Amino acid sequence: MPMILVVDDDPDVRRMVTRLLVLHDFGAVAAETTEEAVRALASGRIDAVLLDVVLGQENGWETVRRIRETSAVPVVMMSGATMDGDSHKDADVIGAQGVLQKPFESHELFDCLARVLGAPPAP
Numbered sequence: 589m590p591m592i593l594v595v596d597d598d599p600d601v602r603r604m605v606t607r608l609l610v611l612h613d614f615g616a617v618a619a620e621t622t623e624e625a626v627r628a629l630a631s632g633r634i635d636a637v638l639l640d641v642v643l644g645q646e647n648g649w650e651t652v653r654r655i656r657e658t659s660a661v662p663v664v665m666m667s668g669a670t671m672d673g674d675s676h677k678d679a680d681v682i683g684a685q686g687v688l689q690k691p692f693e694s695h696e697l698f699d700c701l702a703r704v705l706g707a708p709p710a711p
Contacts, residue, residue: 589613589614589615590614590615590635590636590701590705591614591615591616591617591633591634591635592609592614592615592616592617592634592635592636592637592638592701593616593617593618593619593625593628593629593634593636593637593638594606594609594616594617594618594619594638595618595619595620595621595622595624595625595637595638595639595640595643595648595651596618596620596638596639596640596643596666597620597621597640597642597643597644597646598640599620601640601666601690602618602620603618605638605697606618608694608697612694612698614701615633617633617634620643621643621644621646622643622646622650622651622654625637625639625651625655626654626655626658629655629658629659629661630658634659634661635661635662635705636661636662636663636664636701636704636705637655637661637662637663637664638664638666638688638697639651639652639663639664639665639666639684640665640666640667641665641666641667642667642668648665652665652683652684653683655683656683662685662686662704662705663683663684663685663686664684664685664686664687664688664700664701664704665684665686665687665688666687666688666690666692667687667688667689667690668690668691685703685704686700686703686704688700
């Protein structure tokens with residue numbers, strides 16, 4: 589069972605996404621801050637990260653850079669703001685493997701996770 593780290597400062601988003609993951613046979617760990625995310629990644633059990641672009645006063649782009657210092661785990665950025673083509677390029681440059689526009693449909697989430705985890709997408 590793949591273990592997904594959900595990093596978002598909004599408790600409702602963390603709760604919703606982790607529940608959705610668990611309902612679809614994923615493991616899920618939630619973090620509110622960059623520091624919590626880095627600690628969770630240090631466990632070595634995380635297979636992919638879903639990371640909000642804006643974490644309160646923190647910056648998700650910087651969080652990806654911190655993750656990349658110690659881990660090659662796939663990172664998917666989540667954003668409630670409109671993300672243009674430049675934002676997708678920025679995600680690639682800093683080492684994120686995908687971008688999800690919030691709100692997203694469950695099939696978008698699972699297709700993206702299948703892609704970054706190397707599994708076929710859900711039917």
